[in-house]
Amino acid sequence: MTQAKPRFRTFEEYLDYDDGSDRRYELVDGELVELPTESWDAGAISLYLFTQLLQFVPYYLIRHKDAEIAVRSASVKARIPDLMVVTEATAIEMSGQKGLIPLDSEPPILVVEVVSPREPGQQNYDRDYVEKRTEYASRGVPEYWLIDPDRSVVVVLYLEGNQYIEIGAFRNDDRISFRTFANLNLTAAQILNAGR
Secondary structure (H helix, E strand, C coil), rough: CCCCCCCCHHHHHHHHHCCCCCCCEEECCCCCCCCCCCCCCHHHHHHHHHHHCCCCHHHHHEEECCCCCCCCCCCCCCCCCCCCEECHHHHHHHCCHHHHHHHHCCCCCEEEECCCCCCCCHHHHHHHHHHHHHHHHHHCCCCEEEECCCCCCCCCCCEECCCEEEEEEEEECCCCCCCCCCCCCCCCCHCCCCCC
């Protein structure tokens, strides 16, 4: 017997739901979308960035795949970034809460996504490069990094008005220009190789 997937009309319904498994989901237009198992390299890249950001912010402001951000949509939608840096106010507000940053909270100051290997027009590619770009801009996230190991590129975007402007698409030994963390001194190769 096939069990119907639940549909959520509110974030509260979603936060109360537990399917009894350890599977990870994003909430997309009121429906659960199971996240694929991440590659070893993608996990290493996001952990490497976590360690590098510790030079500039305390560990409790960096969320590594353990918190969701509500984004604007016609229906309820929440994303689980690979990495995000939140404000002190958000960290205080979220203390003791489930890991969903609601729409009425301050947005993270940085969101990082490690892109799954796909081609333009395919779901994983479009989700990170198109959908999330629009959603994070609408949410007011000042800086968005796309780490794309398959294409060997690090794309850095900053928010101007209500849309992202590309600071650059960095490759190989290109030194990356970060706006929020201007003193972070990394090359594309260092990030894509997870510091190895």
